[in-house]
Amino acid sequence: MPKSRRSRTVKPPARAAALPRHGGLTVPWITGWFDGRPYFGVNFPIRRIQAITHRLCQFCRQPLGRRIGLVVRPADSAVGYVDEPGMHPECLDYAVAVCPLLNGAMDQYRSAPPSVVAGLLASTPARAGKLAEAYEAWFVTPSGYEVAYGPDMTVLGIRLDVPVLMKRPVRAAAQPRLTDEEAALLRQVLGLESSAEGTTTP
Numbered sequence: 001m002p003k004s005r006r007s008r009t010v011k012p013p014a015r016a017a018a019l020p021r022h023g024g025l026t027v028p029w030i031t032g033w034f035d036g037r038p039y040f041g042v043n044f045p046i047r048r049i050q051a052i053t054h055r056l057c058q059f060c061r062q063p064l065g066r067r068i069g070l071v072v073r074p075a076d077s078a079v080g081y082v083d084e085p086g087m088h089p090e091c092l093d094y095a096v097a098v099c100p101l102l103n104g105a106m107d108q109y110r111s112a113p114p115s116v117v118a119g120l121l122a123s124t125p126a127r128a129g130k131l132a133e134a135y136e137a138w139f140v141t142p143s144g145y146e147v148a149y150g151p152d153m154t155v156l157g158i159r160l161d162v163p164v165l166m167k168r169p170v171r172a173a174a175q176p177r178l179t180d181e182e183a184a185l186l187r188q189v190l191g192l193e194s195s196a197e198g199t200t201t202p
């Protein structure tokens with residue numbers, strides 16, 4: 001956990017100075033709040049759409065600049081768009097430094113927020129509790145920052161089939177941990193344990 005402890009001392013970018021803080025961390029503009037607390041990783045649907053259509057940074061809410069950073073998973077590349085809006089490179093760096101999911105300190109998406117919160121905010125229940133995927137930072141220019149629309153013209157996110165200036169790995173996919181039972185079975189299979197002593201099988 002040294003990563004998360006160190007993360008509290010990472011300075012947020014100057015342009016994010018006006019954002020609220022919670023637990024020592026700057027809360028991104030897009031982050032949903034409910035009952036006085038932010039739900040990191042759960043986005044306000046309206047702000048997500050605003051950020052995408054008005055080309056605002058999802059972190060600090062200011063207009064995006066000459067370089068735009070996107071956080072991309074393999075699943076996003078597969079569908080051709082990422083549902084989260086872009087960020088200033090320095091906002092992305094801060095998010096990666098302090099977010100335990102992005103910096104690899106946490107291997108699992110946290111459990112789904114309370115249903116009342118999920119009902120109010122756009123959540124990603126499909127990811128809840130699952131192992132973290134690999135993440136990359138992609139950087140594009142303003143001309144390569146294009147909205148991806150669904151067949152009914154709904155805003156899906158940002159297109160990924162565009163010229164990319166640079167791709168940088170952010171974190172590797174989390175490796176599944178074996179349960180005690182699976183580990184014991186594996187040791188047996190590999191011949192590391194010659195007897196079945198200790199198992200509960202009659």
Ligand SMILES: [Zn+2]
Binds near residue numbers: 059061091
């Ligand atoms: Zn920003």
